[in-house]
Amino acid sequence: MNTRIWIVPRNDLEAVEIIRLLEQHGELLVISRQAWGASWENLEPEVVSGVEDLLAQHPDAEVVGVELAGTPPWGGRNIDHHQYTDGDRSSEKSSIEQVAEILGHELNRYERLVAENDKGWIPALLAAGASQGEVDTIRLADRCAQGVTPDDEAQAVRDIAGAEWRGRKVFIRCPRGVTSALTDRLYGQFDEALTAAPDKWIYYGPRARDIHVHVHAGGLGHARDWAGGRRESGYAGFIAPTPEAKKVIETFFWWA
Numbered sequence: 739m740n741t742r743i744w745i746v747p748r749n750d751l752e753a754v755e756i757i758r759l760l761e762q763h764g765e766l767l768v769i770s771r772q773a774w775g776a777s778w779e780n781l782e783p784e785v786v787s788g789v790e791d792l793l794a795q796h797p798d799a800e801v802v803g804v805e806l807a808g809t810p811p812w813g814g815r816n817i818d819h820h821q822y823t824d825g826d827r828s829s830e831k832s833s834i835e836q837v838a839e840i841l842g843h844e845l846n847r848y849e850r851l852v853a854e855n856d857k858g859w860i861p862a863l864l865a866a867g868a869s870q871g872e873v874d875t876i877r878l879a880d881r882c883a884q885g886v887t888p889d890d891e892a893q894a895v896r897d898i899a900g901a902e903w904r905g906r907k908v909f910i911r912c913p914r915g916v917t918s919a920l921t922d923r924l925y926g927q928f929d930e931a932l933t934a935a936p937d938k939w940i941y942y943g944p945r946a947r948d949i950h951v952h953v954h955a956g957g958l959g960h961a962r963d964w965a966g967g968r969r970e971s972g973y974a975g976f977i978a979p980t981p982e983a984k985k986v987i988e989t990f991f992w993w994a
Contacts, residue, residue, distance in 0.1 A: 747776035752881035894919035946972025
C-alpha cells in the first residue's frame, strides 16, 4: 500500500467526515484550522512542520491536500471539486467521494448525504431522497462543524431582519461572517443571495461561476476566491474584496 500524508482543513461537515474516514483507515493525517478559502500557502507553521516530520519518517510518502487552493509543495496533489482563480478542479464527485474511492471505502447513507450536502446544499439532499429530519440533522451538523455558535444563530436572525430584498434577490450584511446560519433560515425564500461579511462576500445561486468569472475578468478578484456547487444552487466566495470589487459584485448581483 502506498503511504500518504493527508492535509485537511477542518472547516465544515464534509471535512469532519473525511478526517474521520482517514483516521478509521489508519492514514497519516495533519489537520489545518483554516476556514473556507483554505490554501497551501496559508498552512500554519505547525502544519508544515508536522508534514515535514512525517516525510522524514516516510520519505516516499505522497502528500495529498483536501480543498486547498494553490499549488501543492512537496510534489503533492489535490483532492477537490471547486473552481479557483488559478485552476478549475470542478468534479461531479465531492471530495469525500473521491477520498472514499482512494481508501476503497463504500459510503453509508449518512456519508452519501454529507457528500450531496457539500455538492448541492438542501436541494441536493432533497433530490437524494433525504427526509426533512435528515436535512435538518445534516444542516445542523454542518453549521456546528463550521463553528457556528448560538450567538451566531441569534445574530443571523437580526441580520435577516435588516436584509435588503428586491423580488427574490436578497443582500445581507453579516458582521459576524456566519453565512450558513443565514441561508439555511432563508431556504426556499430566495433565488439568489449575497452575503457581505468583513472578511468575505459570498454569492449563492445559479450564477455562481458567472459572477466568479466576471469579477476576475476585470482583475478585481483575490487569488484565493472560489466557486462551486451545482448550477441551480452554486456559491462563489470573494475574500476581502476591495471597494471596487464590491461595486462590481453588487452591480452584477442586482442588475446583470
